[in-house]
Amino acid sequence: GEAARASWVGGDATPKISANMDFMDKIFSREPLDKGLYDALKALVPGAPEEVVIGVGEFLTYTVTACVRGEGWRHRTIWNVTDNQNTRSWIKLRYSKIPIVQFVIQILNQAEVMWGFDTIGVYIRTYHNLLPDQLTREDWRECQSKLIREGWKEVSLAAGWKYFLGEFEKQHLLRLGALVPYQVGDKEVRLARQLAEQRGGRQV
Secondary structure (H helix, E strand, C coil): HHHEEEEEEEEEEECCEEEECCCCCCCCEEEHHHHHHHHHHHCCCCCCCCCCHHHHHHHHHHHHHHHHHHHHHCCCEEEEEEECCCHHHHHCHHHHHHHHHHHHHHHHHHHHHCCCCEEEEECCCCCHHHHHHCCCCCCCCHHHHHHHHCCCEEECCCCHHHHHHHHHHHHHHHCCCCCCCCCCHHHHHHHHHHHHHHHHCCCC
């Protein structure tokens, strides 16, 4: 049923650090933004703000998580819990006037189509978002240790994000017209490229 297909994911961001937690699979990540995920993306989006806007940081971190974890989310509905109204709005409406957010929306849409999962944004007040918040604060190591003792697994998003940025460079510079998700097999890569060619090389 629907309950069995639902997963709860929560996150938090500061201008420097982001965290994301998958409560069903007990997987969490903690990544730098200003010298990591955001810094790498900013180079591809002309006019992107120099400093990380918190809502953008949260949305970006969820999307990168979706790219890396997408295969494990197949056929699921992901309820992304956030205390940021902008993040919730971008997930719900899939629209923003901000170029860098538009860019991230495209990535999330593509990951959902390829892996076959849906995302629903859910707003909660900050005081209900304590665990992800703790991973972005000064005493984050205490929270990290506690989670690992309780059976959580920490994963890195950096390699997956580096891969996706390479895919975007191929798409824009070489006009391949397709984005291939992280860690798919050669068969899926060929299929994505073939579909793009059939559509005349347009972005998919």
